Amino acid sequence: MTARKSTALVFIFSLVAAAFLLHPGEAQGDAKSELADVVKKGKALWTKQWKKGAKTCATCHDRGPNKLTAKRLNAWPKYDRFLKKVATGQEKIAQMIKKMSMGPEVQLGADDLTALEAYIKTR
Ligand code: HEC
Structure with missing residues (x-):
């Protein structure tokens, strides 16, 4: 490879690297849609019946004095x-x-807990 060719390659590589580094907007877009997915999962869990006949979060926390909002969780x-x-x-x-919902013992940090937490923070 000639010196000129390798200089050109280094230049092209630098441009590609710069393009990646200078586009945090796309990474933020991904982060936003990932959070939206987690909130969606939490919303589904909010009305999930963990056991036949069991009450869901929504049964007790959608209205009235026990209405659960972000402010309460915070x-x-x-x-x-x-x-x-x-x-x-x-x-x-x-x-x-x-x-209250007759569900399983959930480990702290488990996806289900994070999802419920994320959803409640939008309420
Ligand atoms: C059978 C009714 C019932 C169900 C079902 C239920 N809860 Fe509750 N929840 C309560 C009551 C009553 C309290 C207040 C007494 C207490 O702290 O235990 C409460 C308190 C809470 C609190 C604290 C609220 C505050 O103001 O500080 C959170 C958070 C919560 N529940 C989340 C949930 C989630 C998430 C679910 C679904 C997995 C759920 N609850 C299911 C009745 C219920």
């Missing part, structure tokens, strides 16, 4: 008299799935 961590400790919003949601 008040966590706080002391929870049922968990008997200062708990995070995720810990409270996990407790609700198990105790």
Whole structure:
């Protein structure tokens, strides 16, 4: 390869690299649509019946004094008299799935918890 050709190749490579680096807008677009997907999943879980005859989050939290909004969830961590400790919003949601919706024990950080948390933050 001649020196001239390799200089040209380096130049082209630099342009391609610069194009990637200078387009954070696209990465943000991806991040936005990923979040939208997670919120959508959370919305589906909001009305999911974990067991036949069990109540969903929506049954108890869509209206009335227990209406659950982002503002309410944002008040966590706080002391929870049922968990008997200062708990995070995720810990409270996990407790609700198990105790109130007859669902499984969900690990903190599990996709389902993140999805429910993300959805509730849009309410
Ligand atoms: C049978 C009714 C019922 C169901 C079903 C239920 N909850 Fe609850 N939830 C309650 C009640 C009552 C409280 C308040 C008492 C308490 O803290 O346990 C509460 C409290 C909460 C809180 C704390 C609210 C605050 O104001 O700080 C969160 C968060 C929550 N629930 C999320 C959920 C999610 C998510 C689901 C679905 C997986 C769910 N709950 C299902 C009745 C229910």
